[in-house]
Amino acid sequence: MNEQIDEQLPIIVAQDVHKWFGDFHALKGIDLEVNKGEVVVIFGPSGSGKSTFIRTLNRLEEHQQGRIIVDGIELSHDVRNIEKIRMETGMVFQQFNLFPHLSVLSNVTLAPIWVRKWKKQEAEEIGMELLERVGIPEQAQKYPGQLSGGQQQRVAIARALAMQPKIMLFDEPTSALDPEMIKEVLDVMIKLAESGMTMVVVTHEMGFARGVADRMYFFDEGLIVESGTPHEIFHDPQEDRTKLFLSQILKN
Amino acid sequence: MSTVINTQEEMRPPEPPGFKTWVRKNLFNSWLNSLLTIISLVLIYLVISGLVRWILTQADWEPVLKFPFLYLVGQYPRDQLWRVGLLLAIYSLMVGMSWRKWSGIMRVLSLTYAGFFVVLAFWPAPIPSLDLWMRAALLANLGIIALGYLIGGINRITPRILLIAWVFSLVISLLLLYGTPMLGILTVVSTNLWGGLLVTLLLAIGAIVLSFPLGVMLALGRRSSLPIIRIICTIFIEAIRGVPLISILFLFSLIMPLFLPTGMRIDRLMRALIGMTIFSSAYTAENVRGGLAAIPYGQTEAAKALGHSNFQITALIVLPQALRVVIPPIVGQFISLFKDTTLASGVAVLELLAVGRSILNSEPEYIGLQMEVYAFIAVVFWILSFMMSHASRHLESSLGVGER
Numbered sequence: 001m002n003e004q005i006d007e008q009l010p011i012i013v014a015q016d017v018h019k020w021f022g023d024f025h026a027l028k029g030i031d032l033e034v035n036k037g038e039v040v041v042i043f044g045p046s047g048s049g050k051s052t053f054i055r056t057l058n059r060l061e062e063h064q065q066g067r068i069i070v071d072g073i074e075l076s077h078d079v080r081n082i083e084k085i086r087m088e089t090g091m092v093f094q095q096f097n098l099f100p101h102l103s104v105l106s107n108v109t110l111a112p113i114w115v116r117k118w119k120k121q122e123a124e125e126i127g128m129e130l131l132e133r134v135g136i137p138e139q140a141q142k143y144p145g146q147l148s149g150g151q152q153q154r155v156a157i158a159r160a161l162a163m164q165p166k167i168m169l170f171d172e173p174t175s176a177l178d179p180e181m182i183k184e185v186l187d188v189m190i191k192l193a194e195s196g197m198t199m200v201v202v203t204h205e206m207g208f209a210r211g212v213a214d215r216m217y218f219f220d221e222g223l224i225v226e227s228g229t230p231h232e233i234f235h236d237p238q239e240d241r242t243k244l245f246l247s248q249i250l251k252n
Numbered sequence: 253m254s255t256v257i258n259t260q261e262e263m264r265p266p267e268p269p270g271f272k273t274w275v276r277k278n279l280f281n282s283w284l285n286s287l288l289t290i291i292s293l294v295l296i297y298l299v300i301s302g303l304v305r306w307i308l309t310q311a312d313w314e315p316v317l318k319f320p321f322l323y324l325v326g327q328y329p330r331d332q333l334w335r336v337g338l339l340l341a342i343y344s345l346m347v348g349m350s351w352r353k354w355s356g357i358m359r360v361l362s363l364t365y366a367g368f369f370v371v372l373a374f375w376p377a378p379i380p381s382l383d384l385w386m387r388a389a390l391l392a393n394l395g396i397i398a399l400g401y402l403i404g405g406i407n408r409i410t411p412r413i414l415l416i417a418w419v420f421s422l423v424i425s426l427l428l429l430y431g432t433p434m435l436g437i438l439t440v441v442s443t444n445l446w447g448g449l450l451v452t453l454l455l456a457i458g459a460i461v462l463s464f465p466l467g468v469m470l471a472l473g474r475r476s477s478l479p480i481i482r483i484i485c486t487i488f489i490e491a492i493r494g495v496p497l498i499s500i501l502f503l504f505s506l507i508m509p510l511f512l513p514t515g516m517r518i519d520r521l522m523r524a525l526i527g528m529t530i531f532s533s534a535y536t537a538e539n540v541r542g543g544l545a546a547i548p549y550g551q552t553e554a555a556k557a558l559g560h561s562n563f564q565i566t567a568l569i570v571l572p573q574a575l576r577v578v579i580p581p582i583v584g585q586f587i588s589l590f591k592d593t594t595l596a597s598g599v600a601v602l603e604l605l606a607v608g609r610s611i612l613n614s615e616p617e618y619i620g621l622q623m624e625v626y627a628f629i630a631v632v633f634w635i636l637s638f639m640m641s642h643a644s645r646h647l648e649s650s651l652g653v654g655e656r
Contacts, residue, residue: 058556058557060553060556060557083559083561086556086557086558086559087559089557090557090558091554091557093550093553093554093557095550097548097550097551097553097554098554099551099554099555099569099573100573101572101573101576110558110560110568111558111559111560114560114564114568115558115559115560115561115564156554159558160557160558163558163559169557
């Protein structure tokens with residue numbers, strides 16, 4: 001890709017994105033742009049389409065109308081484009097989705113070896129570096145089932161980073177965790193944000209949003225109700241629905 | 253910290269109860285249970301003593317003892333028996349090496365295999381062809397197993413190399429048993445002469461080894477997104493599962509030759525093997541399909557998000573997990589397949605049961621000795637089936653089934 005164009009254009013462009021599940025209109029025209037190095041937080045009530053939207057960005061869900069352009073490549077039915085975009089975007093899931101039959105280190109090195117075609121030794125060196133970065137190098141030879149939820153999610157982050165993606169997508173990364181493990185995962189994400197990674201994060205962790213987000217988007221009923229900087233969202237929300245939702249989750 | 257350790261030392265689990273306490277608590281804790289215990293003991297005594305008396309004094313084991321080679325290899329030419337012997341020696345070496353490498357799973361298998369040589373070497377009946385030399389050669393296999401055990405300790409021989417060697421020795425076995433018609437080194441022994449345990453094992457191992465990959469492919473095909481492949485696989489599986497094995501065997505042995513071009517012949521044993529393979533593959537496919545369905549879709553999504561191709565997702569992530577889940581049902585299916593090899597006697601394949609039957613029919617004085625022959629055959633089947641389920645249990649625990 002042309003470096004200059006990369007710098008100028010937003011790395012993610014979504015224009016009028018629509019998605020139906022049967023008759024249910026899940027996304028009703030989402031317009032959203034993310035610049036390189038930005039951290040974007042998407043929040044909203046359940047069923048608002050926020051997870052569906054983040055999953056359209058790497059084509060885990062297909063959008064039926066509108067355009068999505070990631071890193072200069074438009075998502076279409078062209079399989080090669082989808083593969084390219086998936087190599088450039090890492091994703092972290094609510095349920096971790098680690099591969100239970102592989103060791104922690106093999107979880108991290110599988111895609112670099114098979115998709116990027118790196119040598120095993122090279123992949124393992126980088127895999128160990130990443131495990132160190134997320135703070136669990138000593139668990140490398142264990143299996144996911146032997147780790148706590150927080151540790152598993154940190155492995156999942158390392159696994160996504162091993163492909164050296166330009167964008168990281170987080171789909172409610174802390175929602176399945178016990179309260180005492182949320183912090184260790186958020187700390188890793190904060191470090192990642194500070195290192196300049198482009199991140200799209202679906203989360204209800206408002207402390208995280210306040211700390212590292214550049215922009216926040218409030219989703220409800222398949223639409224973006226409101227967007228702005230964290231300061232604007234927290235101190236001066238314009239829409240009643242935003243105010244109501246914020247008051248509900250900040251009370252807890 | 254030290255106080256915590258101290259309390260742990262003080263708080264020991266209660267001692268397990270002694271034998272007397274255990275007996276009183278579990279067998280004689282009320283007058284009804286005491287009565288049931290006594291009745292059961294009497295019944296067990298009657299059955300076992302009756303069985304032992306029958307085995308030792310009443311039964312006439314002549315039709316079993318007189319024909320060890322018929323039970324083992326059928327009509328395989330006696331002057332070519334050295335080929336079977338060489339085969340056994342190769343397997344002795346392999347078994348010994350595998351014992352060392354995969355200790356847990358191979359221990360009982362290896363000991364049973366060694367036990368076979370001991371039983372045959374001390375076969376309690378004078379058999380002309382089982383002379384002193386042959387008995388010594390059989391015992392020598394114990395030495396070969398021990399040699400294999402020593403060689404298996406060499407680090408250079410990895411499990412992967414051993415696995416390849418096993419596949420290789422299966423191929424060698426066929427060449428050794430059948431002969432090399434093109435090269436002319438070994439004379440061809442027609443499969444019509446093969447029989448007994450040799451044929452039983454050949455049918456079982458052949459059908460298992462061939463039907464497994466076929467079944468996995470059918471299972472994947474049935475889940476394919478391409479409608480044509482899906483429909484063909486579904487029809488195949490459902491058609492085969494709706495038909496009894498014996499009718500498939502008849503179909504292949506009687507009807508298949510009609511469709512072949514004149515002059516081309518597939519021998520009896522091969523036809524039975526094809527029939528059993530196809531029958532078994534349909535059941536394997538359904539078992540594997542169950543395992544595939546048990547893998548959460550999140551696994552596929554995570555792999556997709558990492559950029560894996562569909563082929564990689566199946567081969568590296570979904571299939572390994574699915575196969576692990578289905579080891580118990582698949583081994584169960586293979587055990588019943590092993591016992592179903594007896595049905596091949598219905599299409600004139602002389603497997604173990606058919607050999608037993610033909611021995612019974614060979615002499616008028618064997619009339620009325622069915623019990624002895626069938627009991628012997630049942631014990632042979634039981635030992636082999638037990639080994640299979642034993643191996644499967646070890647495989648499950650070493651692969652960590654259920655610890656996800």
